[in-house]
Amino acid sequence: MGRTMYDTGEECWGDNPPFRAPVFVLTHRPRPTPVKEGGTTFTFVGEGIHSALQQAKAAAGETNVEFAGGASTVRQYLEAGLVDELQLHVVPALLGDGLRLFGGLESGRRSLEVARVVDTPLATRLKHRFVK
């Protein structure tokens, strides 16, 4: 995840954050690693997206690595072609402004296929896979 997501979530996640896994935070302002309950650690990575992904893959072993956000972080991994699947949760509310998740991508058009749709009254959860 990016440092802005971490900074905005840190307080409300509390002592037992929902991740329950090692988390790697992209930042220009590294700090010591907090160890939380439930298996969550936050490692601050100052060497860029490839280093963070390498560390996350090593921690994940055979399981998947998730890019949590925010927009800047997701855009960098999309631009580098390192994302296999994209999960979007669309909620029934119009905000009228906000950050552009896909703004400024220069890597050109890429095709996606729908892998799963889960519709609930609170959100529609869309899972897409990039077509190779």
Ligand SMILES: NC(=O)c1ccc[n+]([C@@H]2O[C@H](COP(=O)([O-])OP(=O)(O)OC[C@H]3O[C@@H](n4cnc5c(N)ncnc54)[C@H](OP(=O)(O)O)[C@@H]3O)[C@@H](O)[C@H]2O)c1
């Ligand atoms: N809806 C969702 O699921 C969801 C999920 C996540 C976040 N969000 C929201 O998205 C917003 C944050 O998005 P964002 O795009 O502003 O921020 P972000 O991606 O969370 O973080 C951006 C910050 O991360 C650090 N960073 C990013 N790339 C880096 C790199 N390559 N090397 C070193 N440091 C790097 C920089 O922080 P420093 O220079 O300060 O270290 C940068 O300002 C928040 O409002 C959050 O609530 C929503």
